[in-house]
Amino acid sequence: MNVLAISSMYPSAAQPVHAVFVEQRIFAIARHAKVVVVSPIPWFPLGALLPRYAHRRHIPRREVRGGVEVHYPRFLSFPKILKPLDGFFLFVSCWNVAQAIGRDFPIDLIDAHLAYPDGWGGILLGKLLRRPVSVTLRGHDLNDLPQYPVRRRQVAWALQSADVVIAVADALRDSALALGAPPERTLTAGNGVDAQKFFPRDRAQARKAVGILGDGPLVLSVGHLVVRKGFHHLVRAFPRVLAMHPNARLAIVGAPGEEGNAQEMIRRTIEECGLQERVILVGAVEHEKLSPWYSAADVFCLPSEKEGRANVLLESLACGTPVVATRVWGTPEILCDDSLGILVDSIQPEPLGTALLQALARPWDREKIVASSRRFSWETSARAILDAWHRAQNAAAQDAAEKAKAS
Numbered sequence: 517m518n519v520l521a522i523s524s525m526y527p528s529a530a531q532p533v534h535a536v537f538v539e540q541r542i543f544a545i546a547r548h549a550k551v552v553v554v555s556p557i558p559w560f561p562l563g564a565l566l567p568r569y570a571h572r573r574h575i576p577r578r579e580v581r582g583g584v585e586v587h588y589p590r591f592l593s594f595p596k597i598l599k600p601l602d603g604f605f606l607f608v609s610c611w612n613v614a615q616a617i618g619r620d621f622p623i624d625l626i627d628a629h630l631a632y633p634d635g636w637g638g639i640l641l642g643k644l645l646r647r648p649v650s651v652t653l654r655g656h657d658l659n660d661l662p663q664y665p666v667r668r669r670q671v672a673w674a675l676q677s678a679d680v681v682i683a684v685a686d687a688l689r690d691s692a693l694a695l696g697a698p699p700e701r702t703l704t705a706g707n708g709v710d711a712q713k714f715f716p717r718d719r720a721q722a723r724k725a726v727g728i729l730g731d732g733p734l735v736l737s738v739g740h741l742v743v744r745k746g747f748h749h750l751v752r753a754f755p756r757v758l759a760m761h762p763n764a765r766l767a768i769v770g771a772p773g774e775e776g777n778a779q780e781m782i783r784r785t786i787e788e789c790g791l792q793e794r795v796i797l798v799g800a801v802e803h804e805k806l807s808p809w810y811s812a813a814d815v816f817c818l819p820s821e822k823e824g825r826a827n828v829l830l831e832s833l834a835c836g837t838p839v840v841a842t843r844v845w846g847t848p849e850i851l852c853d854d855s856l857g858i859l860v861d862s863i864q865p866e867p868l869g870t871a872l873l874q875a876l877a878r879p880w881d882r883e884k885i886v887a888s889s890r891r892f893s894w895e896t897s898a899r900a901i902l903d904a905w906h907r908a909q910n911a912a913a914q915d916a917a918e919k920a921k922a923s
Contacts, residue, residue: 517549517905518621522610522638523629525654525774526555527581528588530574534773536803537707537827538629539581541901544708544894545627546584548902552621553586556609556637558593558602568777569595587613600666603636610641623647625905628678631657631692632667635674646916648679648908650901655684655824655845658691672696679908682901685825685846701908705901706846707827708894714807714834716886722811732763733876736813736837738806738828739820740773741782746819746842748778748785749863753819755789756869761876764794769809771800810835815875819863823847834889836882840871855881856888 521542525535545551563569575588589609593602614623626649628638635651642649651674662668675681675697682705683689689697689704717725728734735757739745747768754766772779779797786795801809810816816832818841825846832839833850839857841847851857858871 517902517909518624519545519549519551519627519905520610520614520621520623520625521545521551521553521627521629522556522606522634522641523553524556524558524606524634525629526553526586526588528555528575528586529579530571530576533771533800533803539584540710540827540894541707541897542584543582544898545901546582547895548898550621551584551627552617553584554610554613555586555588556591556606556634557588558595559590560592560594587617589613599664600670602633603640603670605637606633607637607640610637611644614641614645625650625909627905628652630654631671631674632661635678636670639674639677642679648905648912649677650680650682650905650908651675651678652682653684653688653692653824655688655822658688658695659822659824659845662695668695675702679912680904682904685849687845687849688824701904703900703904705897705904706825706849706892707830708892708897709827709830709834709889710894711834711890713804714810714831714889716836716882717808717811719811722808725808726812728765728767728812730763730765732765733757733761733814734812735764735766735815735817735872735876736769736809736832737766737817737819738769738801738809738831739818739826740775741768741770741777741779742773742775743778743781744775744821744823745770745778746821746863747782749865749868750817750819751782751785751789751791751795753865753869753872754791754795756865757872757876758791758794760873764876765796766791766794767796767798767809767813769798769801769806806831807835810837813837815840815872816857817841817868817872818847819860819868820844820847821863825850830889830892833885836886838875838878838880838882838885840868840875850892853888856885 564573591605591609628635681702843859
């Protein structure tokens with residue numbers, strides 16, 4: 517099977533830690549099928565002059581990552597305005613790539629990530645090429661976009677038109693069904709975790725490896741420094757931890773992302789709370805080097821306001837580190853047992869701080885935590901997806917045969 521994957525979220529030489537979870541799934545699929553990736557990059561005149569978008573000019577037009585060919589065509593997109601046109605312009609950029617690679621890579625199926633704009637544009641491409649289209653839902657496309665009337669209709673059309681709809685969490689599948697996705701073509705196939713990369717390490721050695729000295733408790737959080745990740749809420753909650761554990765530290769690993777830049781807001785919050793000596797802003801860390809950070813921590817915390825199904829939770833569990841996280845979307849499906857961590861319903865400082873203290877006080881069965889993460893593997897996810905794709909291929913072939921017979 518030759519698969520053309522369309523994802524506007526994808527790592528590159530310029531952004532090596534951006535949307536690594538998409539690339540990991542592509543790699544898992546690529547063990548069973550041939551895959552070419554198209555990652556359309558938003559562009560608008562003079563955009564490179566704005567600091568938030570300046571990094572995009574460093575994204576290459578094409579590169580090979582892990583043996584997978586990746587194209588980064590530009591498509592016209594104006595921030596905050598004319599967003600309902602993103603799907604069409606993304607389609608044009610993908611069509612150009614499909615034309616260029618078509619002779620050497622005859623496409624059998626289109627694998628679009630996000631319902632809009634990727635899925636919407638991918639379905640247009642699929643109709644033109646007469647190929648089945650799979651749309652994967654990751655969170656933003658269902659917990660944000662439907663609040664905009666036009667894009668809500670575009671998301672609904674993509675879900676109703678797709679040959680396969682894949683949700684990374686049951687909560688997202690339920691929302692997709694509410695928007696009209698056909699139940700018989702909609703499944704849940706969650707993200708996985710690579711047990712070869714993420715596994716328990718000796719805590720003392722892990723702390724030495726990441727440069728954390730001393731034996732006080734360490735709370736860790738990982739993610740892009742954007743508002744919805746809630747790092748500023750975590751900082752405000754941390755004084756409650758220090759009241760019981762004066763030597764505790766908080767390490768926040770990550771850098772600003774495509775969604776925005778909350779770094780200065782987090783820094784100001786640290787200063788307002790007088791935590792300059794207790795909170796460490798580590799910056800971006802390569803995905804392959806994250807495992808020691810999880811093993812070095814006593815507790816991992818993800819206080820997100822919105823989240824699809826965060827891979828950092830799986831990575832933490834795979835390293836045997838318990839989790840404190842907000843009860844949003846797919847998170848309860850991962851933390852399905854109180855032996856794995858603590859779910860909080862509020863990101864206010866008091867309840868979040870209380871949950872962190874409870875997590876630091878509890879004796880955790882880390883072997884059980886690690887064992888729980890084995891439920892989630894990229895190979896299991898890939899096989900479920902491939903099965904759905906083969907069914908879609910067979911259905912499309914049968915439909916084409918019936919139409920030819922009728923004509």
